[in-house]
Amino acid sequence: MDNYWKRFINGESVESEVSPTIYRSWQRSIEYQVDHTLISHQDILSTPRLSERREAQDTLIRASEPVLPYIFSLLGNTNYTVLLGDNDGYIIEAVGDGPFMSKAQKVNLSPGASWREEIRGTNAIGTALRDNAPMSVFGWEHFVHDNQFLACWAAPIQSSQGIPLGVLDISGEANPDRQKILNIAMMGASMIEKNLRLFELENQLRFYQEGSKLASSLLQQGFLAIDQNGVITNINSYGAGLLGRRQEDIIGRLAGEVFSTPKGWMLNGHSLNLHLKDSSGKEITSHLNQVVNEAGQSLGAVGTLQISKKAPLSNITWIGTSQLSQRTLARASKIASTHSSVLIHGESGTGKEIISHTIHQLSSRSEGPFVALNCASLPASLIESELFGYVEGAFTGARRGGKPGKFELANKGTIFLDEIGDMPLNVQVALLRVLQEKEVSRIGDTKSIKIDVRVIAATHKDLNALVAAEKFRLDLYYRLKVVTLELPPLRERSEDILDFVPYFIDKTCKSLDLPPLGVQEEVYTHLLSHNWPGNVRELENCIEGMVGLAEGPLLTIADLPDEILQNLGESESSASTEPLLNQHTKQAILYALTQTKGKIAPASKLLGIGRNTLYRKIKELDIKF
Numbered sequence: 211m212d213n214y215w216k217r218f219i220n221g222e223s224v225e226s227e228v229s230p231t232i233y234r235s236w237q238r239s240i241e242y243q244v245d246h247t248l249i250s251h252q253d254i255l256s257t258p259r260l261s262e263r264r265e266a267q268d269t270l271i272r273a274s275e276p277v278l279p280y281i282f283s284l285l286g287n288t289n290y291t292v293l294l295g296d297n298d299g300y301i302i303e304a305v306g307d308g309p310f311m312s313k314a315q316k317v318n319l320s321p322g323a324s325w326r327e328e329i330r331g332t333n334a335i336g337t338a339l340r341d342n343a344p345m346s347v348f349g350w351e352h353f354v355h356d357n358q359f360l361a362c363w364a365a366p367i368q369s370s371q372g373i374p375l376g377v378l379d380i381s382g383e384a385n386p387d388r389q390k391i392l393n394i395a396m397m398g399a400s401m402i403e404k405n406l407r408l409f410e411l412e413n414q415l416r417f418y419q420e421g422s423k424l425a426s427s428l429l430q431q432g433f434l435a436i437d438q439n440g441v442i443t444n445i446n447s448y449g450a451g452l453l454g455r456r457q458e459d460i461i462g463r464l465a466g467e468v469f470s471t472p473k474g475w476m477l478n479g480h481s482l483n484l485h486l487k488d489s490s491g492k493e494i495t496s497h498l499n500q501v502v503n504e505a506g507q508s509l510g511a512v513g514t515l516q517i518s519k520k521a522p523l524s525n526i527t528w529i530g531t532s533q534l535s536q537r538t539l540a541r542a543s544k545i546a547s548t549h550s551s552v553l554i555h556g557e558s559g560t561g562k563e564i565i566s567h568t569i570h571q572l573s574s575r576s577e578g579p580f581v582a583l584n585c586a587s588l589p590a591s592l593i594e595s596e597l598f599g600y601v602e603g604a605f606t607g608a609r610r611g612g613k614p615g616k617f618e619l620a621n622k623g624t625i626f627l628d629e630i631g632d633m634p635l636n637v638q639v640a641l642l643r644v645l646q647e648k649e650v651s652r653i654g655d656t657k658s659i660k661i662d663v664r665v666i667a668a669t670h671k672d673l674n675a676l677v678a679a680e681k682f683r684l685d686l687y688y689r690l691k692v693v694t695l696e697l698p699p700l701r702e703r704s705e706d707i708l709d710f711v712p713y714f715i716d717k718t719c720k721s722l723d724l725p726p727l728g729v730q731e732e733v734y735t736h737l738l739s740h741n742w743p744g745n746v747r748e749l750e751n752c753i754e755g756m757v758g759l760a761e762g763p764l765l766t767i768a769d770l771p772d773e774i775l776q777n778l779g780e781s782e783s784s785a786s787t788e789p790l791l792n793q794h795t796k797q798a799i800l801y802a803l804t805q806t807k808g809k810i811a812p813a814s815k816l817l818g819i820g821r822n823t824l825y826r827k828i829k830e831l832d833i834k835f
C-alpha cells in the first residue's frame with residue numbers, strides 16, 4: 211500500500227486511490243517543502259520555553275489533567291501514548307510508558323516538539339488542527355518516511371465557538387481498529403471541552419459574584435441579596451453599617467435569623483416591601499425584587515435596605531472593608547447600644563468625628579441632635595461660653611438675649627468634644643460638674659437646666675501623659691473613658707484605600723458636577739505604598755486634588771501629587787539595581803495580593819497566571835505580604 215505514497219512522491223497521480231483528506235494534506239506538505247526523507251529537528255522547545263508554553267496553557271492542562279490518564283487506561287495496553295497538543299501543534303503533555311514511548315521519542319513525538327503540518331507534513335496532530343476535525347493517520351499516510359511506523363488518532367479540542375484550542379492525540383504502532391480508537395480520542399477531547407466549559411462557567415459565576423459585590427460596595431445605600439434557601443449571600447458594608455454589624459457576621463446566615471421575616475415571604479411574588487426588625491429591635495425597611503429562572507421559580511431576591519425612621523441615614527457612611535475597619539464599626543455599633551460616655555483615641559484624620567456621628571445615628575438618640583465642638587479651634591476664653599452658653603449681660607460683648615451653649619443644643623442627643631486634650635483646666639472642672647449632675651448653668655445665670663446628653667470625646671494625644679503632666683484632670687479622664695474606641699491609622703489598614711478611592715472620587719465628582727472618573731491600576735500601587743501620615747483626610751484631599759486636575763476620563767500617575775511621586779521616586783531608586791520588569795511584576799503581585807487579602811488562588815486568577823507560578827514568583831522576587 212505504501213506504493214501510493216511512493217507513487218505520489220514520484221509525481222504520479224494517486225488522487226482517486228487515497229482518502230481526500232490525506233491527499234490534500236500531502237499536497238500541502240509539498241507546498242511547505244517538508245523533506246519526506248528526514249525527521250525534522252526544527253521547532254523543538256528548550257525546557258524553559260516549554261515551561262513558558264505550559265504556563266500559558268495552564269487552563270487547557272488543568273482541564274486535561276484527569277482525562278489523559280483515563281483515556282490511557284481505556285486503551286488497555288501500554289503500547290500507546292496519549293498526548294495533549296496546544297493550538298500551535300506543540301505537544302505539552304504526554305501520558306504513557308513502555309517501549310513505544312522510547313520509539314516515539316526518537317521521532318520527536320514527545321513534549322516540546324511541534325507537529326504542525328508545516329514542519330512534519332501529514333500527521334494526525336497537525337492535520338486534525340489544520341482541518342479542525344478528528345483524524346486518523348496510519349503508517350504510509352504520514353508524509354515523512356521515518357514516521358510511517360506510527361498509527362495516530364487525533365481530535366481537536368474546541369472552544370464553545372468551535373475554535374481549536376488544542377488537540378488530543380493517541381499514538382501507537384499500526385492498529386487495524388481505526389474507528390474504535392478514533393472514537394476514544396473524540397470522547398477524550400469532548401471531556402476536556404466539558405471541563406473547559408465548566409471553568410468558564412466558574413469564572414463567569416465568580417465574575418458575577420465579585421462584580422455584584424464590588425458594585426454593591428460602591429452603592430450609597432444598603433444592598434441585600436438572599437438566595438432561594440433564605441440565606442443572605444451578600445450585604446454591602448453600608449447595609450451592614452445600618453444594622454450595626456459586620457458583613458461577615460451577616461453573610462451566610464439565614465435571613466430569618468437576622469430579621470423577623472414573615473413566613474413564606476420568599477415565595478410571595480416578584481417584588482415586595484418588607485418591614486423587618488433586626489435582632490436589636492431596630493426597624494428596617496427592605497424593598498426586594500425576586501429573581502426567577504425561566505420556569506418562574508424563585509432563585510432568591512435582591513434589593514435595598516433602609517432604616518425605617520423619619521430622619522434616614524443620608525450623609526454618613528462608614529467606608530472601609532478591612533478587618534480593622536469592620537472591627538471598629540462593629541465596636542462602634544455595640545457602643546451605640548449603651549448609654550456611657552465614650553473616649554475615642556486616634557491620629558488626626560482617622561475618622562474620629564465620623565465614627566462618633568455613626569455611633570449617634572446607630573443609637574436610640576439618633577433622632578436627637580448631634581453637636582460637635584473642637585476644643586483646639588477656639589481660644590480658651592471662649593470654650594466655656596460655647597459649651598455652657600451665657601445670659602444677657604454676663605460679660606462685655608455678650609449677645610442680647612444671651613446664647614444657649616452646645617450642651618443645651620445637644621439635649622436628647624450627642625455632644626462630640628474633639629481634641630479634648632486641649633480643653634483648659636478650668637473648663638474641665640465645669641465639664642466634670644455637668645457630667646456628674648446632668649445639668650448645666652449658663653454663664654451669669656443662677657438657675658440650672660436639666661440636660662440629657664451623651665458625651666463622646668476624642669483626642670489624638672496621650673491623655674495618660676497629660677494626666678501625669680497635670681494638664682488633664684484624672685477624675686474627668688475616668689469619667690470620660692467609661693468606654694473607649696481606638697481608631698487605627700490608615701497605614702495599618704491600607705486595604706481600605708481600595709474602598710476610599712472610588713468613594714472619594716464619586717463624592718468629589720458629584721460635588722464638582724463632573725462625569726464619573728476611573729483610575730489607572732498603577733495609581734493604586736502608589737497610593738498603597740504611601741504611608742499617609744494625615745490618614746483618611748490626607749487621602750481625601752489627595753483624591754480631591756487629583757479629580758480637580760484630571761484631564762481625561764481616568765486618574766493616572768501623572769495626576770498624583772508630588773509627595774507621593776517623590777515617594778515613588780525613592781522606592782524606584784532604592785530598587786534601581788532590580789530589573790524594571792521585576793519591579794513591575796512585584797507591584798502587580800502586591801496589588802493582586804492586597805485586593806484578595808493575601809489569598810493565593812484568587813490573586814493568581816486576577817493576575818491570569820497559575821497558582822504555582824505565583825508561588826514561584828513570590829519566592830523568586832522575595833515578596834513579603
Ligand SMILES: Nc1ncnc2c1ncn2[C@@H]1O[C@H](COP(=O)(O)OP(=O)(O)OP(=O)(O)O)[C@@H](O)[C@H]1O
Pocket residue numbers: 527528529530556557558559560561562563564565628670746747750
Ligand atoms: N471610614 C470613613 N468613611 C468615610 N469617610 C471617612 C472615614 N474616615 C474618615 N473619613 C473622612 O475623612 C475626613 C477626616 O475624618 P474625621 O474628621 O472624622 O477625622 P478625625 O479623626 O476626627 O480628624 P481630626 O482629629 O483631625 O479632627 C472626613 O472628611 C471624613 O469624612
